[in-house]
Amino acid sequence: MGEGDDLRAMITGFRTSAALSVAAELGISDALADDGQTVSELAAAVKADEDTLGRLLRAMVAIGVYAVQDGVYTNTSLGERLRSDVPGTLRPLARMGQDPAFWAAWGHLAHSVRTGENAFEAMQGVDVWTYRETRPELNANFNENMTALSWYVGKAVADTYDFGKLSTVVDVGGGHGILLDAVLNRYENLHGVVFDLPHVVAKQPRTEALAPRWSAVAGNFFEAVPPADAYLIKSILHDWPDDRCVQILRTCAATLNPGGVVLVVELVLDRSGYEGEAAFSDLNMLVMPGGRERTEDQYAALFKAAGLHLTKVIDTSARFSIIEATA
Numbered sequence: 001m002g003e004g005d006d007l008r009a010m011i012t013g014f015r016t017s018a019a020l021s022v023a024a025e026l027g028i029s030d031a032l033a034d035d036g037q038t039v040s041e042l043a044a045a046v047k048a049d050e051d052t053l054g055r056l057l058r059a060m061v062a063i064g065v066y067a068v069q070d071g072v073y074t075n076t077s078l079g080e081r082l083r084s085d086v087p088g089t090l091r092p093l094a095r096m097g098q099d100p101a102f103w104a105a106w107g108h109l110a111h112s113v114r115t116g117e118n119a120f121e122a123m124q125g126v127d128v129w130t131y132r133e134t135r136p137e138l139n140a141n142f143n144e145n146m147t148a149l150s151w152y153v154g155k156a157v158a159d160t161y162d163f164g165k166l167s168t169v170v171d172v173g174g175g176h177g178i179l180l181d182a183v184l185n186r187y188e189n190l191h192g193v194v195f196d197l198p199h200v201v202a203k204q205p206r207t208e209a210l211a212p213r214w215s216a217v218a219g220n221f222f223e224a225v226p227p228a229d230a231y232l233i234k235s236i237l238h239d240w241p242d243d244r245c246v247q248i249l250r251t252c253a254a255t256l257n258p259g260g261v262v263l264v265v266e267l268v269l270d271r272s273g274y275e276g277e278a279a280f281s282d283l284n285m286l287v288m289p290g291g292r293e294r295t296e297d298q299y300a301a302l303f304k305a306a307g308l309h310l311t312k313v314i315d316t317s318a319r320f321s322i323i324e325a326t327a
């Protein structure tokens, strides 16, 4: 190891991201789920060129994602996390790197840093939501990634926050509704609504048992949301600049039932233990949706501008915090 090797590895880190993305796209971990395979068996299973696949596998073995013995490849514990069928799968996250627009946005980070503008929109001429609306596969993969992430965050939120005194909760921008399902599963008297854009919103709860207490509403959170005792707003505000966040919060404040709460669930900047994760997520928000991660004080200012008041910040076991506000 020479001086600068750590820095060299950081600089070339994009190669790791690209190679992992291809392994995920090909479904190598799924193909290795039951049995080890030789490179020629694997090439037939994932429809790839045998020699080139061997080169990709060599790199994956080098970083510990797959293991090889006597020419037979198997998943390591890291490789297992790229299987489609494991709870909290990381396969959809890795597959996001298959869209050239994703790399173009990150490749245009300098533009964002110089001008403060959103790189994605500068490159594509539309925001990420409009771009995904006309690309069903990309949209589906994005929603699967949010569902996988919110699978464990949802459990942590349901375990941490006391919803006991509330009757109705709306999951604002709730996507496929995994967070809402976790909360309704935990609180048997609670009724819930998942609210999202028409081409995204969940069609049904994940279990039939929730159906009597569950509904879905399609709409636009800049215009109106259904009334509630609690608004769950997870990974939404970080997608938007301040003025748009205030609009979303005002929409919620307008129909918040008396005594109700707004619960923003986000990674909060400057909380110890995951500074790097929050800081790089902040850059991702800058180049992709055009938003930002925020400190507790910055959330307090957003609430204030929307006529709400930050009451407390509760950390969960999933690194995400619950930022509570009242009218």
Ligand SMILES: C[S@@+](CC[C@H](N)C(=O)[O-])C[C@H]1O[C@@H](n2cnc3c(N)ncnc32)[C@H](O)[C@@H]1O
Residues within 6 Å of the ligand: 129, 146, 147, 150, 172, 173, 174, 175, 176, 179, 195, 196, 197, 200, 219, 220, 221, 222, 233, 234, 235, 236, 239
């Ligand atoms: C980063 S995802 C978060 C999904 C979910 N809350 C979670 O954490 O798993 C942002 C969500 O906001 C939704 N969204 C974007 N613009 C919206 C709008 N104008 N009205 C309603 N939902 C919107 C997207 O469709 C997407 O599901």
